[in-house]
Amino acid sequence: MxxxxxxxxxxxxxxxxxxxxxxxxxxxxxxxxxxADSEDNNDNAESDRSSSSACSSLEAAVDSSSGPAPxxxxxxxxxxxxxxxxxxxxxxxxxxxxxxxxxxxxxxxxxxxxxxxxxxxxxxxxxxxxxxxxxxxxxxxxxxxxxxxxxxxxxxxxxxxxxxxxxxxxxxxxxxxxxxxxxxxxxxxxxxxxxxxxxxxxxxxxxxxxxxxxxxxxxxxxxxxxxxxxxxxxxxxxxxSYQKSFREVAADVSARERIARHALTHVNSGRMENPSSGAMLEKSRLKDFSQPIPTILDPCHWLASNEAVGFPWYLWDIELGCTVRTTEIPSENIRYSIVSHTWGRLRDGEAMESVCGVPWRVPKITRYDVKLLPQMIKDAGFSEPYIWMDLLCIPQEMSVDWQLAICKAELPRQLAIFRNASTAVVWLNDVASWKSTEGAIVWMGLRYLGDDPTGPARYTGLYDLDTGCDIAAPNASSPCGLVKADIIEDAEDTEQEQVPSAWFTSLWTLQEILIRPDMVLLDKNWQPLAIGNTLLITLDSLVSLAGELSATEDAPIGAESLLSMFHDRHLSLLRIESRLVPLVLGANRVSTCPRAPAIMSAMGATNWFRGRTLQQFQSPEEADLLVLGCYPLDFVNEVLDLSGAAFFSCTTTTATLVMDDDTGTKPAPGYPLQGTMLPFMPIPANLYQGVLEPGDAQVDDIDHSSVSSWRIHLDGSVTLPTVAIIASNSIELQSSCQLKCLIQCNDPENITSLHTVWGVLPLYDWIRRFGGDAHAICTRLSEEHIVGIIIHRWANSNSYVKAGGFSYGWPDTFGGPDEENKIVPELLTVLDVNWHVL
Known part of the structure; x- marks a missing residue:
């Protein structure tokens, strides 16, 4: 921006x-x-009333707007x-x-x-x-x-x-x-x-x-x-009206500047040691640090404020070492921290254990002894008197009716539970130490400052930035703690593959980071990730820094592994303001439980769940009743109702013409096409791993009325009874217009390409290049903006596939101020077609 x-x-x-x-x-x-002063006074006397009136009018306009209050x-x-x-x-x-x-x-x-x-x-x-x-x-x-x-x-x-x-x-x-x-x-x-x-x-x-x-x-x-x-x-x-954007940019830039400034000061202090010289300085506990400033200021802003009312059913009292009912605590005294962690894949079968102070048994975990959790939490040094951790604060025995009822009531309330916490932390119980990670972040901060044209000149009297990077590099000489090496063996070779900490692959933790992106990271010993003893590193600030850098040849292993992990996991999408991000990022995340409850609170789609009986909640899901084997149809339809036409407007870097589940080969013309109209699609592991992104939309856009007739099926296909077409290679339209649009779409002349084409191109000419039938269909529009999808089918096929998307903005973005390029309803041909799109 x-x-x-x-x-x-x-x-x-x-x-x-x-x-x-x-x-x-x-x-x-x-x-x-x-x-001059006398003249100013005369002018002021005459203008005071009009100026005050102007200021009052301006403030009234701001008050009546839907934007944030300044x-x-x-x-x-x-x-x-x-x-x-x-x-x-x-x-x-x-x-x-x-x-x-x-x-x-x-x-x-x-x-x-x-x-x-x-x-x-x-x-x-x-x-x-x-x-x-x-x-x-x-x-x-x-x-x-x-x-x-x-x-x-x-x-x-x-x-x-x-x-x-x-x-x-x-x-x-x-x-x-x-x-x-x-x-x-x-x-x-x-x-x-x-x-x-x-x-x-x-x-x-x-x-x-x-x-x-x-x-x-x-x-x-x-x-x-x-x-x-x-x-x-x-x-x-x-x-x-751009105030919200100014806030977001300022917070983003400030997060990177904060890390870079502390990195420079840390190097200048001489506290960075060579790995061979001994241990790093002793770390402080959580309460010894200042509370971090969030980088994402208004996470999940699409959720209504009344959805975040109230406190959890239970909290863990750190001092007393027991689970307590929040109704027994005066509301003004309820200050708690969230502890996010992942444990579903660490369960020791169906074994359960008793933990002192917890009124239910909890699952036995293979990586750590759950009976030691109370002491671990006490030693961590939280500044709040209470914490919320699911094992200790949500009943775990689903065979006990009262525990089942409380668990069902708490799951759709994750927004309130997480948002009303004073702070939030991630306990990464598979991370042994932060030494290499801290070194990597210091190096990345210095590199960011060096890449900023004004960065080196801004701070005087400190190390030259290249010298600082050289000092930081030895402490980042091994992979960062957020990734680990897995040994992969086959008949011909043995190699190491770096995989992220399990927390970054869990579907449940995706929802938690979306609601509380300001989480502080803790290693298995509950030590916080920080630069020295001065700056706590939050997840959203790390996402901001990693999003501005790319791995270079001179990057130490620690920085390279950290940047690669963040890019491979597409964590930069956390900065995109869309209700659909949980579905997009959740496609390749793991859940040992039903998937929809893991992300529904971050999307505000909880009515389907609240309407279910305890028996339905307790019963296992049947895969053939899930859309694409992932989510219940009533959940998907609720998300569609909340998102509107944007639900169908995600773009992807993977060309949809090459999806072959059986062989992974590149098909010849005439091969039955596969793709998705949905913001999620499991991609075969042997094909290029692209990523869906929520489509482009403007505040003033509204859904085209035809989209309300579209219907989703369990196999992931969509029926389009009515469509609004703006360009077609096989249908004569009532009005034609050559718009130059931003297009991200399959290459119609190279169907074996793994990647989509991205660029500003004439929409009608682009559609004409497809073989078979191709149409550009409007999904959202305003007087000066239009968003839509491109669908395509071979001549002998009964079904279409979504080939990409397009967007057009008048007059600032692509076209110029020509009246003929202004979006008006007459440019769209609305037809009853009853098309089937895979």
Whole structure:
């Protein structure tokens, strides 16, 4: 996404231009400035009412929108708005300082009233701004940016009395570290009012340096995005419909910057040791670290807030060492952490064991002794008094009626259980140590900083980044702890294959990471993954960093294995905002239990499950009653109802013309085609492993009415009674239009290709290149956007296969502002066809 320039940087140019244009007046000193102030006051008096009205109208528009509430709305409940838009820069900075003083959990002046006014996402956004504003001692860009921000806030004063008021207000809110910047800004401002011994030309020299300094900030990836976030969150005049996107980008960039900054500091401290020199520094426990800032700010945003109400039935009391009913704990005292882990494949048959403090027996696990869990949890050092862990908090004996009933009630409530937890951790009981993983992350952080054009210049007085990578590499000289080597033997050769930790292949844990992507990783000894003893590494921050890097020849084994694992498991899709991600990523994940309950909470598709009786819940699923052998039809239909036409719009990098379950060979023309209209499809192991991705859709898109008639069958095929066609090679349409669309589709002239073709191409010409019948069908559209699928069949076939998808955006994306390219209903030919699509 291209970052738009924020008001912070735009006004830097305006300030310089204003002063430069009035250069002669300013150099005349105080008298000329007084005249200008007088004119400003007159203008302000006339514009106060209209400006306040404009600000009120803007805030009302934001209030009525469906977008996230900006921080300025919270501030508006505690401090008065500025008298006019001319004072907006002062008000914006005052708002930030107010929230940092009274709304930050780390501030000694924090006010419970202000804290209560912030929702979870706003708290995370404020934490991002606080991290940026307080900064890093070696960051050379931040001091210049803060200096300018304070200066511009004071410069908006039209007279000395207003200036004094603005200065006193900021002084009362600023932390001690900000006061030098504030006072220097005040000194520079006073130069413009001075005569005699203080030369106003020094003021001009400072102002003329602003464009260069602020250009450096705006071009810097981290400071540029944070400056944009600052403006759109706290300046009512800068609020935009892209606010959610600005938040996401800022959080993403901040996560990578945070890891890189700590990696650089860690290397500079000399704490990285050669593997042969002995053990790493002793690690801290969980409660010794600051709570991490999430990278994905609003996970599973498609789920209604009322679905996340309430607490679990049971929690584990760490101090007492027993399972307790949450109804027996005052709600204000319920603070718990989630412990995610995988154990279904580790069961010792049907054996069960008693654990002290747990009112039911739990499955016996082969990898560890479940009877030792209470002490392990106590030694881990959680900062919360309670934890939730399924073995200890969900009854496990399905032959006991009361336990069965509670288990059935809790499974569709995983959203509430996970979202209402204070923190979440992953216990990877097959990871022996974090040594190589930490070394790999340090190396990756330094490499990321080196790849950032402004990264090396941002931090001064620290190691050269290449030197830092060389220092970090020895600690990443073995595969990272998240992967392990399996020995593969055949008749001709023996080799090692790196496979991920079992947690990354479990279907149940996929749902958990989607709801709580901010999980901290723990090894088998409950030690957290961290850089040194300063920064906890969360899963979402690791996904962000890995998504920006690729394995290079100079990458140490640890970094290479970590990057390969994240890319092979397609974990970057966790950053895609789609209800369909669990189905897409879940296709190749393992579950020893029925698959639908493992992901239904993250999709909001739980009605089918709640409607089942205890007997149905207890009975094993019959494979021939599951769609593609995976999910119950009523579950799939509920997901379809929730997702709409987007359900059919996933794209894939695997060409659907080559699916041969029996031989895996490349078929000749005329071979019965195979593919999928669904967002999931088991792919034969001997064929190219592509990945489905949720299709492109815009906020204003609506489903075409014809899609509501489409019906899914147990074999995964779909019947299309009615379709809206926009291009065809065999049907004469009522209207034709040559749209250049973004197409991801099988190559119609190379059906043996394993990969799809991706590019901006003329849709009608592309459809005509197919042999047999091919059609482009609309699934979603708006006045300026259309999304659809391409289906194809051979001349002698009764069934179609989905060959790909297309999207078109008018006028910005592909076409240009030609009226004839604007999407109107007349461009679509709606037909009753009753087609069958595999």
């Amino acid at each position: 291209n970052r738009t320039e924020s008001g912070l940087f735009t006004r830097a140019r305006e300030s310089t231009r204003r002063v430069t244009e009035s250069d002669s007046n300013t150099r005349d000193g105080k008298d000329q400035r007084a005249i 921080l300025s709305r919270v501030v508006g409940s505690f401090i008065a708005p500025p008298p006019s838009k001319e004072h907006m820069d002062w008000h914006t900075l005052r708002s930030l300082l107010y929230l940092l003083r009274f709304g930050s959990v780390a501030s000694p002046h924090r006010d419970p009233t202000v804290l209560a006014a912030l929702d979870q996402t706003q708290k995370a956004v404020l934490a991002l701004l606080e991290e940026w504003w307080t900064g890093q001692a070696h960051d050379k860009i931040l001091p210049k940016m803060k200096q300018y921000t304070f200066f511009h806030a004071l410069e908006s004063a039209a007279d000395e009395s207003t200036f004094d008021f603005h200065l006193e207000t900021l002084e009362s809110l600023a932390c001690e570290g900000d006061l030098p910047f504030l006072h220097e800004a005040a000194r520079i401002y006073r130069l413009s009012l001075s005569s005699g011994e203080d030369d106003p030309s020094r003021y001009m020299e400072y102002v003329e340096r602003i464009p260069q300094d602020m250009r450096e900030s705006a071009e810097d990836q981290y400071h540029g995005n944070m400056g944009t976030l600052y403006s759109c969150e706290l300046d009512p005049l800068e609020q935009t």
